[in-house]
Amino acid sequence: xxxxxxxILFPIATVLLIGAVVWGxxxxxxxxxxxxxxxxxxxxxxxxxxxxxxxxxxxxGNTLAVHSASTSSHRKGLVNVWRITSEAQNEINQLPLxxxxxxxxxxxxxxxxxxxxxxxxxxxxKQPLSDSEVKNLKELYKSSAEISKELQAVQDKVIxxxxxxxxxxxALASQxxxxxxxIIDGFKTVDKKVGEYPELDWGPxxxxxxxxxxxxxxxGTPVTLDTIKDKTAKFLGNSVTGDIKVTxxxxxxxxxxxxxxxxxxxxxxxxxxxxxxxxxxIAYSNNRTIGPKAASYEQAREKASAFLKxxxxxxxxxxxxxxxDNTSTFTxxxxxxxxxxxxxxxxxxxxxxxGDVTGIQASDYVYERENRQPVGEPKLTLEEARKYLNSDxxxxxxxxxxxxxxxxxxxLTYEFGGAINGSDFKIFINAESGVEETIEEIQSRxxxxxS
Numbered sequence: 001x002x003x004x005x006x007x008i009l010f011p012i013a014t015v016l017l018i019g020a021v022v023w024g025x026x027x028x029x030x031x032x033x034x035x036x037x038x039x040x041x042x043x044x045x046x047x048x049x050x051x052x053x054x055x056x057x058x059x060x061g062n063t064l065a066v067h068s069a070s071t072s073s074h075r076k077g078l079v080n081v082w083r084i085t086s087e088a089q090n091e092i093n094q095l096p097l098x099x100x101x102x103x104x105x106x107x108x109x110x111x112x113x114x115x116x117x118x119x120x121x122x123x124x125x126k127q128p129l130s131d132s133e134v135k136n137l138k139e140l141y142k143s144s145a146e147i148s149k150e151l152q153a154v155q156d157k158v159i160x161x162x163x164x165x166x167x168x169x170x171a172l173a174s175q176x177x178x179x180x181x182x183i184i185d186g187f188k189t190v191d192k193k194v195g196e197y198p199e200l201d202w203g204p205x206x207x208x209x210x211x212x213x214x215x216x217x218x219x220g221t222p223v224t225l226d227t228i229k230d231k232t233a234k235f236l237g238n239s240v241t242g243d244i245k246v247t248x249x250x251x252x253x254x255x256x257x258x259x260x261x262x263x264x265x266x267x268x269x270x271x272x273x274x275x276x277x278x279x280x281x282i283a284y285s286n287n288r289t290i291g292p293k294a295a296s297y298e299q300a301r302e303k304a305s306a307f308l309k310x311x312x313x314x315x316x317x318x319x320x321x322x323x324x325d326n327t328s329t330f331t332x333x334x335x336x337x338x339x340x341x342x343x344x345x346x347x348x349x350x351x352x353x354x355g356d357v358t359g360i361q362a363s364d365y366v367y368e369r370e371n372r373q374p375v376g377e378p379k380l381t382l383e384e385a386r387k388y389l390n391s392d393x394x395x396x397x398x399x400x401x402x403x404x405x406x407x408x409x410x411x412l413t414y415e416f417g418g419a420i421n422g423s424d425f426k427i428f429i430n431a432e433s434g435v436e437e438t439i440e441e442i443q444s445r446x447x448x449x450x451s
Contacts, residue, residue: 042165045094046158050151052088056112057144059084064137071124078120085113096165102187104195105147112140118406143197147190154186220278225258227279232260232272235281235311248276257282264288280366285359288351293326295355304330304348307357313346313365320442326352334365339375340401343368343410375402376412378431385414388434389427393420403428405437413437 063077089109092102119133129137157163163182225246232244242263250256256276263269266288273283295303301318308316313332317340320331327349334344345368349359378385382398389395393416401415413428426440 039164039166042095043158045091046165047155049088049091049095050148050155052084052091053144053151054148056081056084056088057141057148060137060141060144064134064141068129068134071128074129075120075124078116081116082113082120085109085116089113102191104191108143108194108197121406139197143194146193150186150190150193154183154190157182157186220275220280222256222276223258223274223279228258228260228274231274231279231281232262235272235284236262236270275366282363282366283359283361285349288358290326290351290358291353293352295350295352297321297323297328299355300328300350300352301330303355304332304350304357308332308346308348308360313362316346319345323352327358328352334369336375338400339412340399340415341368341372341375342401342403344372373410378412378414380414380429380431380434382414385429385431385434386416388429388436389416390420393425393427394418400431401428403437411437417442 059077059080063074063081066073066077089106092106092109115136119129161182165183167181167183225248228246229244232246244260244262246258246260248256248258258274258276258279260272260274261269264286268286268288270286271284272281274281301321305316305318315335316332317335318330318332319340319342322329330348330350332346332348334341344365346365347361348357350356351358378400386395386398395416395418397417399415401413402410403413405411412431414431416427416429418425418427424442426442428437428439429435430437
């Protein structure tokens, strides 16, 4: 009996053992293949980063070497600087540096990209490089040489010691403080040196990008927790079914704000965020589960518009629409004397099961409204502005709109909505110069958002 069982079970056990070994071997091979692929991607991104920073240094030198009156060479050089810097930024994003303090270098490259792009795209024959901008280029040329030298030193160690980026990822993911990692130490050294560079005058258009909004830039006096509770109760009205819990965020800092939460039925939570100065609402969200789609676009838009009007946001016009997972999102902007103020926008989220509003985001509206500038009058007539359009562009509507252009300047434009080559677009023509400020392609379902 034993021999008979052994004769049957032994081959089966042998087959299972061999199968387990083969399966384990294949799993190990697949895992190794994935690790090798990731390592190769990291190595390629790192070596490309080192190459592009070196090329950045060379291109800045070429731009400085040409005659001061050679505007075409300056434009070509600045566009190349922008392109190379953008490549370097992309390569940094491919490396496992999210938990490594490398933000000073990333911001430095970002500023170079914005500076070179905005300087290069302007008409240099009318507005040549200023003394301050040339000084900036000289400083950037010097700084890029130092960054390139440091990265090449890390690169040499990586190659000579056959260092692996996967070890960097493991070290950064570890809860323990990473110690004695050549690559990590090298990048920390680069970032430290960048942080010690003298502050440059990047100009108002570039600097404005990095002027973060804070409560100090808002008017109004600081409000209390009780005031926020009252504002929350007023905003929610009869839908308040539980206690209102208010917490203060960033107490004592320039980013101080309040968050109010209300627990509802079925584990629904309603959250409202307010500024500390003035207690202005900047966000509202209800996390209820969205059911099957039942409401139409028109019903959702009507409810979104009525909601804003009921909450005190008057003179708002929908300009864009999107839909995902039974939820629609409308973008509303202020309409002032028949001019759309695009920077003053509010996004409204609507559940398409009932058509009720489930959230709004109003931070742009709050901050931009606080610093509104006079709109002014257009210098070009409508017909004069229309002449700057492509002759094949079929205009469906037109209106005046204040927008923020690529130079981060507020400009009055004529907005022309229409079609060309089978697609719909919005084209914004500067109402003073006729310059084509920006073009936006729009999906057919977004057309209905226009009023």
